[in-house]
Amino acid sequence: MADRADVIIVGLGAMGSAAAYHLAKRGRRVLGFDRFHPPHTLGSSHGGTRIIREAYMEDPSYVPLVQRAYDLWAELEAESGKTLLTQTGGLMIGAPDSDVVLGALESARLHDLPHELLDAAALRGRAPGYALPEDHVAVWEPRAGALDPEACVATHLDLAAQHGADLRFDHPVERWRPDGDGVAVTTAQGTFLADRLILSAGAWTGSFHAKLELPLRVTRQTVHWYKPARNPEHFAPDRFPIFVWRLPGGQAIYGFPDFGDGVKAGLHDTLEDADPDNVDREVGQDLVDQMRDVFARYLPDAAGEFLRAETCLYTRTPDGHFLIDRHHRHPQVVLASPCSGHGFKFSTVIGEVLADLALDGDSRFDLGLFSLQRLLRSKAS
Numbered sequence: 001m002a003d004r005a006d007v008i009i010v011g012l013g014a015m016g017s018a019a020a021y022h023l024a025k026r027g028r029r030v031l032g033f034d035r036f037h038p039p040h041t042l043g044s045s046h047g048g049t050r051i052i053r054e055a056y057m058e059d060p061s062y063v064p065l066v067q068r069a070y071d072l073w074a075e076l077e078a079e080s081g082k083t084l085l086t087q088t089g090g091l092m093i094g095a096p097d098s099d100v101v102l103g104a105l106e107s108a109r110l111h112d113l114p115h116e117l118l119d120a121a122a123l124r125g126r127a128p129g130y131a132l133p134e135d136h137v138a139v140w141e142p143r144a145g146a147l148d149p150e151a152c153v154a155t156h157l158d159l160a161a162q163h164g165a166d167l168r169f170d171h172p173v174e175r176w177r178p179d180g181d182g183v184a185v186t187t188a189q190g191t192f193l194a195d196r197l198i199l200s201a202g203a204w205t206g207s208f209h210a211k212l213e214l215p216l217r218v219t220r221q222t223v224h225w226y227k228p229a230r231n232p233e234h235f236a237p238d239r240f241p242i243f244v245w246r247l248p249g250g251q252a253i254y255g256f257p258d259f260g261d262g263v264k265a266g267l268h269d270t271l272e273d274a275d276p277d278n279v280d281r282e283v284g285q286d287l288v289d290q291m292r293d294v295f296a297r298y299l300p301d302a303a304g305e306f307l308r309a310e311t312c313l314y315t316r317t318p319d320g321h322f323l324i325d326r327h328h329r330h331p332q333v334v335l336a337s338p339c340s341g342h343g344f345k346f347s348t349v350i351g352e353v354l355a356d357l358a359l360d361g362d363s364r365f366d367l368g369l370f371s372l373q374r375l376l377r378s379k380a381s
């Protein structure tokens, strides 16, 4: 590595690894740091599976981004020779007027995406693993599936290194400061200079922006694996699409078929605040029991032996949309906190967007939903 990098990246998880890959592939001098050695289990990008879906219920403006992500995941698979995405189809389930169903339908219709609206009886015939209340419906979409997050991060990092990125693991960054038009980044090993900085520190993002007091909330989430009690073939990847389900009580649950290690599911709306440096990673019996009840009610044949549970971190914004923007006072610095529990699927395209923002100051995608200003405003209000 020459004395001065083109771009320093702080945090080499889902977003940082992808940014390192895209920048290095363009021939840029990349210097990346991570406090641990990704892929690891201490941040937001572990647990074997992440949903990818196209009829995006959160907002139709995510659809062009996820479509570019599909293309880039396929390119990454071709370049690496690895399988990263398994297509299972997807079900967005709930009452006909629920946000999950209405949001998926709006995106599907606006972007002319293939989809079907199934009632409970039609779904029982097609995917008998789900026990839908009679008044629930499901939006089925064919391209949804599951990404392997550890393999995606490792592949981005391996290929970034092959394209010349200098990646330093177990190397925490202590602070950064503007240095003329560029930046100076300090670690225990010294101070490193670059023209641009990408901050993609996941659950630790707040610690780099103490002065901005960003309204980011880190929460502890748990995911649970069960062995099907009956009819295991109903939970195989070809019979049991990935799903997001707004349950009758108002909670949202998401889950995956049995890829050989059990049926996995988690609750999306739990709000247990966490300090990323002091996370209780034990999953208590109360949470195990809560999830067993949900399985028993809505996925009864899957509610067999409890296999295991894991802890992971969300970094949430007040409106649930991402933070992807240049720093309002230091435009040489790009901030990336694309989480709120739904960022992984986009990580490869967000890497491309971060590279564009760092090098050109702009992106061809509409990033209006992800602006820093709206977070600063929401803090003030």
Ligand SMILES: Cc1cc2nc3c(=O)[nH]c(=O)nc-3n(C[C@H](O)[C@H](O)[C@H](O)COP(=O)(O)OP(=O)(O)OC[C@H]3O[C@@H](n4cnc5c(N)ncnc54)[C@H](O)[C@@H]3O)c2cc1C
Residues within 6 Å of the ligand: 010, 011, 012, 013, 014, 015, 016, 033, 034, 035, 036, 038, 042, 043, 044, 045, 047, 049, 050, 051, 052, 171, 172, 173, 174, 200, 201, 202, 203, 204, 221, 222, 223, 266, 312, 313, 314, 336, 337, 338, 339, 340, 341, 342, 343, 344, 345, 346
């Ligand atoms: C349980 C769970 C389920 C989810 N399900 C889905 C899903 O189905 N689909 C989906 O699309 N998304 C999902 N998400 C969201 C998705 O996983 C996140 O949006 C994504 O992982 C965030 O990536 P990141 O790069 O911001 O964070 P991370 O991948 O955690 O990377 C941040 C990195 O920064 C490093 N770092 C922090 N501080 C420093 C420092 N001082 N110096 C150097 N390095 C530092 C950390 O070590 C870490 O490696 C889920 C998240 C969780 C927790």
